[in-house]
Amino acid sequence: MKREELAKMIDHTLLKPESTAADVQALIEEGAALGTYSVCVSPNQLPIETPGDLKVAVVCGFPSGAHMSEVKAAEARQSVELGAQEVDMVVNLKLVKEGKFDEVEADIRAVREATEGALLKVIIESALLTDEEIVACCKASENAGADYVKTSTGFHPAGGASVHAVKLMRETVGDRLGVKASGGIRDAETALAMVEAGASRLGLSSSRAVLDGLN
DSSP: OOHHHHHTTEEEEOOOTTOOHHHHHHHHHHHHHHTOSEEEEOGGGOSOOOOTTOEEEEEESTTTOOSOHHHHHHHHHHHHHTTOSEEEEEOOHHHHHTTOHHHHHHHHHHHHHHOTTSEEEEEOOGGGSOHHHHHHHHHHHHHHTOSEEEOOOSOOTTOOOOHHHHHHHHHHHTTTSEEEEESSOOSHHHHHHHHHHTOSEEEESOHHHHHHTOO
16 A cells, blocks of 8 residues: 555544644644644644645544533534534443443434534444444444444553454444544554555554555
8 A cells, every 4th residue: 555545544643631732733734744634633622724635533522432412412513613524422331331222322323413514433442342342333323324433542441443343343334434443553564454454544643653664
């Protein structure tokens, strides 16, 4: 895969809570220089301006997902009003673990309805889930109108993306939704393995290192 092709699959990401406006500006400049698809930031960093076709993505209900649906929806709505073009929300993991997938779907739908015109990704924290839960989360996301399912926040101690999870997610959603791999992808070999497994987007904080590692 060519460097430019991989770059256009990357959400260049900075989600450390202590990040400053200067840090985000550096992220934007690096993302533009690398040719990434977007920059992904926390909602308190908005609004931001990006050059050219570099898109703005934002997280929602991050990193735990343990927020009331109305709070997630309000956060997402305001983020879109402030210029976010894509929203990466965290699923309600309590409901997932309780097997209440109708409620999981309703939680996602609340954010979907608040983000008209924006692309919605659902973070399922795949390293924490059984295969059955991964499949059910993907189905709930699709039913609720999400555009992507995403492996991980990168913040949970259970871990980040895995080839197995990405393959299972892609098998479940087919070509109807995108699949984003994120969490622990720090080199080109891992990034390419995720793409081979079915990822159509990558969430990376080490974008330069990954791209520099391509042969």
